[in-house]
Amino acid sequence: MPVVGFISEKGGVGKTTACYHMAIALSRYHKKKVLVIDADYQRGGVTGRFFPNLIEAFRDGTLPDETLFTKYQQLYSASSVSPSITVRKYTPDNVDVIIADKRLASVTTDKLPSTNNLRENNLSILSHLKVISDIITDNNLVYDYILIDSHPEISDVLRSIIYVSDYCVSPVKLDLQSAIGVPTIVSEITSVNDDVQLMKSTIAPQLVFTPTAFAGAIGMMAREWGGTPKQSEREELRRLRSAGTVFKNYVTEGDGLRRAAQERLPVFNITGANADKQSMQLKKLTVELLAKCP
Numbered sequence: 001m002p003v004v005g006f007i008s009e010k011g012g013v014g015k016t017t018a019c020y021h022m023a024i025a026l027s028r029y030h031k032k033k034v035l036v037i038d039a040d041y042q043r044g045g046v047t048g049r050f051f052p053n054l055i056e057a058f059r060d061g062t063l064p065d066e067t068l069f070t071k072y073q074q075l076y077s078a079s080s081v082s083p084s085i086t087v088r089k090y091t092p093d094n095v096d097v098i099i100a101d102k103r104l105a106s107v108t109t110d111k112l113p114s115t116n117n118l119r120e121n122n123l124s125i126l127s128h129l130k131v132i133s134d135i136i137t138d139n140n141l142v143y144d145y146i147l148i149d150s151h152p153e154i155s156d157v158l159r160s161i162i163y164v165s166d167y168c169v170s171p172v173k174l175d176l177q178s179a180i181g182v183p184t185i186v187s188e189i190t191s192v193n194d195d196v197q198l199m200k201s202t203i204a205p206q207l208v209f210t211p212t213a214f215a216g217a218i219g220m221m222a223r224e225w226g227g228t229p230k231q232s233e234r235e236e237l238r239r240l241r242s243a244g245t246v247f248k249n250y251v252t253e254g255d256g257l258r259r260a261a262q263e264r265l266p267v268f269n270i271t272g273a274n275a276d277k278q279s280m281q282l283k284k285l286t287v288e289l290l291a292k293c294p
């Protein structure tokens with residue numbers, strides 16, 4: 001059951017667009033059972049794409065769902081952690097969703113009750129890191145793929161996402177500026193992997209953990225000129241390839257995805273030349289995701 005985190009240091013690079021469309025494509029074209037976890041506390045972008053009618057209540061903070069935040073809060077108040085979580089069904093496709101919660105913005109290990117006992121403090125930080133992982137295990141959430149959308153910020157929520165993910169991918173605009181954040185993401189993944197190894201060798205020998213792998217950057221808004229990426233973007237692709245992994249397929253910048261977002265539909269449901277092209281690109285990316293994140 002691969003868990004894939006969609007993470008980036010920069011905002012507006014296509015995380016939500018990639019996560020949403022790949023979830024639908026995995027279900028629709030590959031018959032996979034998919035869970036999407038929305039850990040983007042600011043916009044709840046992927047929640048809004050699946051459930052447009054929830055956006056207002058999300059903003060007002062009036063949704064009754066048990067969310068990821070509920071679990072962090074239980075750690076802060078040192079109350080017993082009840083594992084239950086609300087899983088909503090998106091019925092047009094076989095996709096389940098744990099929706100966003102604005103209060104995740106306030107999550108930080110600083111709120112954990114602390115003692116002067118190093119071992120206890122570290123175990124407590126480890127529980128914080130494991131929150132999303134424990135939700136999946138304790139609720140026996142079994143899927144073919146779990147995709148996690150995130151907020152563009154290095155945070156303790158991001159560390160929990162990295163911990164639970166088998167693979168992380170990083171959407172980039174493929175312009176000169178936005179791919180610069182990729183090394184930051186890679187080093188955050190390394191930092192989580194290293195910390196867990198340290199915990200394992202000291203206070204948590206029984207912990208079962210496979211290091212999180214960086215599966216690659218994904219160009220989500222490439223500009224083309226005559227069927228190939230523009231010169232500047234070709235250079236960026238080359239730079240990304242030399243720096244590490246980048247998906248061979250990419251999505252070009254265009255009107256299809258913008259119209260799909262306005263109509264609150266996947267681009268697969270939209271007609272028109274550009275929508276067809278972007279649909280095809282996203283389908284190819286999904287096939288590549290299946291190969292890179294088996």
Ligand SMILES: Nc1ncnc2c1ncn2[C@@H]1O[C@H](COP(=O)(O)OP(=O)(O)OP(=O)(O)O)[C@@H](O)[C@H]1O
Binds near residue numbers: 016018040
């Ligand atoms: N290839 C594309 N062509 C045109 N518009 C696109 C393309 N990809 C994404 N967009 C649009 O760009 C905007 C930003 O994309 P998206 O919300 O997926 O980014 P994000 O990384 O999730 O942002 P944030 O960090 O704020 O959550 C959206 O309005 C989306 O519809």
Ligand SMILES: [Mg+2]
Binds near residue numbers: 017150
């Ligand atoms: Mg987003």
